[in-house]
Structure formats: structure tokens, C-alpha cells
Amino acid sequence: MATHGKPSDNDFDSDQFRELGYRTIDLIADYYEGIDDRSVYVQANPEDIVAAFDESLPEEGTDPELILDAVEEFVIPYATHNPSARYFGFVMGSGTPLAPLADAIAATVNMNTGGWHPAPSGTEIERRCTQWLAEAVGYPSDTGGLLTSGGTMANFTALLTAFRERTDFETTGPGLQETDRPRYTLYVADHEGHSSVVRVADMLNLGRNAVQRVPSHDDFTIDVAALEQMLDADQANGDEPFCVIGQAGSINVSAIDPLDALADVCAERDLWFHVDGACGAVGAMVPEFKSRYDGMERANSVTLDPHKWLFIPYECGAVLIRNQDLLAKAFAMDASYLRGSIGETPEEFDYYEFGPQMSRGFRALKLWMTLKHYGLEGYRALLRKSVDCAEHLDTLARNHDDFVTVQEPNLFIYSFRYVPGDLQAALADPPAVPLARVHQYLDELNQRIVDEVVQSGLAFLTTTSIHDRRTLRMSICSHRTTIEDIETVFDSLAETGARIDEEWREKASLPV
Ligand SMILES: Cc1ncc(COP(=O)(O)O)c(C=O)c1O
Structure with a gap:
């Protein structure tokens, strides 16, 4: 028999559940509100992150308020903030805000x-x-x-x-055991x-x-x-x-x-x-x-x-x-x-x-609720915005002396390279410098630019390999990203590139 105010002796009573729930909702609302001010990438040593979760299996139960304290203290701060407007890594959707509510409901009906x-x-x-x-x-x-x-x-x-x-080939029956194929x-x-x-x-x-x-x-x-x-x-x-x-x-x-x-x-x-x-x-x-x-x-x-x-x-x-x-x-x-x-x-x-x-x-609930929320027209506007951002990035890269493009902008993923103007000229005139050394230098330079921008917390992006050359890559897969975010990150890539190039050039025995 259920006890009054709670489904069973093994559940919270309604008041306690509401309190935990309101606290969780506040945490989520604060998170969204402050997402722009967060470092996109975690600002902590990996050892500290490992240490934070290095605990033994609990023998005794823990007060849920304390568990939420730990979430606030460690889980959120030690996350990479994919919901940020300046998250451009891999191909990761930014997370629509109706979905955490949908997931809570889906988990409830289970x-x-x-x-x-x-x-x-x-x-x-x-x-x-x-x-x-x-x-x-x-x-x-x-x-x-x-x-x-x-x-x-x-x-x-x-x-x-x-x-x-x-x-x-009959894979359901003999599977791998059939040899002649x-x-x-x-x-x-x-x-x-x-x-x-x-x-x-x-x-x-x-x-x-x-x-x-x-x-x-x-x-x-x-x-x-x-x-x-x-x-x-x-x-x-x-x-x-x-x-x-x-x-x-x-x-x-x-x-x-x-x-x-x-x-x-x-x-x-x-x-x-x-x-x-x-x-x-x-x-x-x-x-x-x-x-x-x-x-x-x-x-x-x-x-x-x-x-x-x-x-x-x-x-x-x-x-x-x-x-x-x-x-x-x-x-x-x-x-x-x-x-x-x-x-x-x-x-x-x-x-x-x-x-x-x-x-x-019940992963469909978050999709169903979000599709209803935006409707096709709302989604179309968001998709157009991503494409506009990628096209703007392409324009910035084309108009800057120290970047080269590797593609026409298509949808929302855009790759491009930092190549200082004088090295572009050197590459066009191969005998002037050993080509292999310039390529290696540029590969390392592009990787280092990304590493430093990511470490700074301003943005998260990755490199990739285009025709075997290390290349900057931005996946603009966030409904929060604006043209201003693109400009801010592009400026940072350009400044970081120029600074590292200045530091490295002489040591690399390339023309200064
Ligand atoms: C074209 C393409 N196919 C498949 C996948 C794999 O998707 P998932 O990472 O969701 O398994 C990806 C991931 O980025 C992709 O870009």
C-alpha cells in the first residue's frame, strides 16, 4: 500500500521530491542563463578531474541534497560545454531546452x-x-x-x-561458419x-x-x-x-x-x-x-x-x-x-x-516535443542561420591574407587553413623552400592554434586532415551560434596564428 504523499516507502515523499526537482530546475535554468560566460572547455587539470571522481563504491546511502551538491561542484564544472554558442567540435547538436524536461518525463514514466x-x-x-x-x-x-x-x-x-x-548469404543461420562465399x-x-x-x-x-x-x-x-x-x-x-x-x-x-x-x-x-x-x-x-x-x-x-x-x-x-x-x-x-x-x-x-x-x-519524447515546439518553419530558420554562419566564415577566411580555403561552403561544417601569406607565396614557388618542411610546419601550426584556442576556453573546435594536411574545422551545429560568435572565434584564430608563427618561425629554419 502506498504511503500518503509518496508512491512507496522506497520513494521520496512529494514535498521532498518537489524540493529536489525545483533545485534541479534552478540548476538547469542557471546553466542556460550563464552558458555564454563559461569557458567552453574545462579549465582544470585532468588529474584533478580524475581525483574528483576517485571514490569508493558507497556502502551506505547518501542524502540526495549532498548528491546534487556534488553535481554542482564537480559534474557541471568539469563538463565540456557543448551547449555553448562557441562549441564547434565534431558534429554535436547544442541541446534544445525542452529536451531535458522531456527526458525527465520519459524517465518518470519509464x-x-x-x-x-x-x-x-x-x-x-x-x-x-x-x-x-x-x-x-x-x-x-x-x-x-x-x-x-x-x-x-x-x-x-x-x-x-x-x-x-x-x-x-544466410547470416542468421550458419553465420561465419559457412566458408565458401x-x-x-x-x-x-x-x-x-x-x-x-x-x-x-x-x-x-x-x-x-x-x-x-x-x-x-x-x-x-x-x-x-x-x-x-x-x-x-x-x-x-x-x-x-x-x-x-x-x-x-x-x-x-x-x-x-x-x-x-x-x-x-x-x-x-x-x-x-x-x-x-x-x-x-x-x-x-x-x-x-x-x-x-x-x-x-x-x-x-x-x-x-x-x-x-x-x-x-x-x-x-x-x-x-x-x-x-x-x-x-x-x-x-x-x-x-x-x-x-x-x-x-x-x-x-x-x-x-x-x-x-x-x-x-523513450528517446522519441524529446524529439516529438521539440519538433512540435519549433515546427518546420522554426527549424528552417535555425538551419539557415547555421549555413549563413558557415558562409560568413568562408568570407572571413577568403578576405584574410593568412588563411586559405579548401572548400566552397556547403551546409554547416567548414574546414580551412591558417597559412601565413608569405608561406603561401613560398608554396607557390617550391624551389624557394623545402616543401616538406613547410608542410610539416603548417600542420603543427594549425594544430597548435586549435589547442591554444581550446585551452583558452573561448571556443571548442577541432582539426581534421584534408588531403593529408592538418586543417582547422568548425562544425556550426548550434542553434545559439551567431555571426558575432563566428567573428570572435575567427579573430582569435588569426591572432593566435600570428603570435605562434612569430614565436616559431626562426626556430623552424624557415624564411622569416
Ligand atoms: C556522416 C556521418 N555518419 C555517421 C556518423 C556517426 O554518428 P554517431 O556519432 O551519432 O554514431 C557521423 C558522426 O559524426 C557522421 O558525421
Whole structure:
């Protein structure tokens, strides 16, 4: 029997719960209010962070107020502040403020969306979300699909489905134990194809060398003629190609492959066409960008991550699979204890039959609430703002003597290099300096610029490698970032570059 004011003797009473809750809400509200003034990267020694959490497993319980004290004292200060407007690392959505409330509610009802009966509203909300996402980007909205922990698991779900659908190899039965088989191959652009594809090939035990890297053009998009030649050669060699992956917004330069042409190749050869739009597929929501994605609607599957450019907090990936029955072919399994709750009507379907997870959280709630909150128009405005910021960054880089560009601005990820003007001239006149030494110097210089700006706390960004050269990279994946933030960070990169170059140049035995 529940005690008055609390669900059981083992829970808080309502007053205590409210007090803890109000304190937590204050903490969250203060956090958002002060986010602009925080160092984006933690200002503490790693040893201090390790020491702060170096405690033994508690034998006795602790007062929740003290636990919240520890959160305030250590967890928040020792975080990297992805919600900052000046966070440009990796591809991390900034976190929309309705989502922490949604997550609290999802944890409260604690539905397991693995099955319809344990989660009727949770299942329906997830189904609605995948259909809304499809509709938003111009993919057929009667699609199958599901939410995943992220892009890697979305790609995994799509590629396993592709593999089971397009090859004769019976992986569910004999699995690896069957030995006489061809090499099953999949194809993705060489420079920008995402590493998660290699990880998935590995997880599927296809071997990492199943991933065939197709040459790309100067704009980093896949060379379709080269793809066709590779397919011909591999088939002639006895390999069994089963899937081509097009990028819709690539990891370094936001490149979008010619999706329509890839769809043609796949249709002609009966290959599965997957679009990895983890970063950029949602750009298709914006009418003036839409034509760049022509052909995405023909894909068998699309990966699209709300925890990236829809700014939903972790974790929230999504995969759309045109034919839901094929997901069942890939994932359905039988277990009597699960059958116990199986639905009687077509509406009552169980996500555990359509994806890799059995137990699944209610991650759809934060997406559903945020999609309703902004609406398509609100989201379009935010996406346009990110693209404007990337274009502005490109203009700043082009107009500055000490930067060189490596790409046209596409969506929201932009890479560029710090190269002092005189070294640009030296590179154009190779005999003047040993080229290898200049390149090494510039690689180290670009890395050091990023390290120092990150350590200063002003901004978080990363470097990447573009055609084997260390390059600055900014992923403008925050709904909070403004043109002023871009200018502030760009100025800091320029000043830091000039200062380090001045300090280093003579020691590097390069012309001063
Ligand atoms: C193009 C692309 N695909 C897949 C992924 C993997 O996504 P996740 O990190 O959510 O697993 C990423 C991550 O940045 C990506 O950029």
C-alpha cells in the first residue's frame, strides 16, 4: 500500500521530491542563463578531474541534497560545454531546452519502447517522429524506420538490412561458419566517407576491406563514373557488391554526393542505396537547399541524426528504411517470453522486431516535443542561420591574407587553413623552400592554434586532415551560434596564428 504523499516507502515523499526537482530546475535554468560566460572547455587539470571522481563504491546511502551538491561542484564544472554558442567540435547538436524536461518525463514514466504493450504512446510517438522526419526531408512518409542511439547504429541497422536483403548469404543461420562465399562489398567516397561505415562493416564481420573507397572530385563528391568502373571490376573479380552509400552532408566539408546519379547506378544494378545523412540530411527541410538532395527520396534507407543538426541532446539518431518489412527480415526473432505480450492488431507493433535493441528508452519524447515546439518553419530558420554562419566564415577566411580555403561552403561544417601569406607565396614557388618542411610546419601550426584556442576556453573546435594536411574545422551545429560568435572565434584564430608563427618561425629554419 502506498504511503500518503509518496508512491512507496522506497520513494521520496512529494514535498521532498518537489524540493529536489525545483533545485534541479534552478540548476538547469542557471546553466542556460550563464552558458555564454563559461569557458567552453574545462579549465582544470585532468588529474584533478580524475581525483574528483576517485571514490569508493558507497556502502551506505547518501542524502540526495549532498548528491546534487556534488553535481554542482564537480559534474557541471568539469563538463565540456557543448551547449555553448562557441562549441564547434565534431558534429554535436547544442541541446534544445525542452529536451531535458522531456527526458525527465520519459524517465518518470519509464516506458520500454521495445514493445507496443509496454509503451503504447511511446511507440506511437516514435512512429510519428520517423514519419515526420521523412516528410520533412522529402522522403516517402509511409516509410519504416526507428530511432537509434546515433548515426553509427543507424548505419548499422540500414547496412545489416541491406546485407540480408541483397545477398544470398544466410547470416542468421550458419553465420561465419559457412566458408565458401564471395567478398561482399559496399562503396563510399574515399575522402569523405564516414568512418562509421568501416566500423559497421567490421561489426557485421564483413571485414573492413569490404568498404571500397571510390575516388572523389575536387569538391569532395563521389565520382560516379569511377564507381561504375569499380563495380564492373569487382564483379568481374568474383566479388558481390551489395550497397552504395551516398553522403548527404559529409564530415569535413558538408559535401553532398550526386544522389540521383547514385540512385540510377543502384537501380540499374539492383544494389541497395543508402544515404548517410547523419550530419546533413535535415538540410533538405529548407526549400532553397532541397534540390541539392535530389535522389535522396529514391534511397532504400537514410541515416539522419536529430542529435546533430536538429540540436536534440544525446542520444538521438534515426534511420529511415523504405520498406519496414525488410527491417523485420533483418531483425525479427522469436522468444516465448516476448510473445507473451504480442499485439493482436496491426497497430500494435514491437520495435524490438525492427531493430537491434530489445529494451529501448523513450528517446522519441524529446524529439516529438521539440519538433512540435519549433515546427518546420522554426527549424528552417535555425538551419539557415547555421549555413549563413558557415558562409560568413568562408568570407572571413577568403578576405584574410593568412588563411586559405579548401572548400566552397556547403551546409554547416567548414574546414580551412591558417597559412601565413608569405608561406603561401613560398608554396607557390617550391624551389624557394623545402616543401616538406613547410608542410610539416603548417600542420603543427594549425594544430597548435586549435589547442591554444581550446585551452583558452573561448571556443571548442577541432582539426581534421584534408588531403593529408592538418586543417582547422568548425562544425556550426548550434542553434545559439551567431555571426558575432563566428567573428570572435575567427579573430582569435588569426591572432593566435600570428603570435605562434612569430614565436616559431626562426626556430623552424624557415624564411622569416
Ligand atoms: C556522416 C556521418 N555518419 C555517421 C556518423 C556517426 O554518428 P554517431 O556519432 O551519432 O554514431 C557521423 C558522426 O559524426 C557522421 O558525421
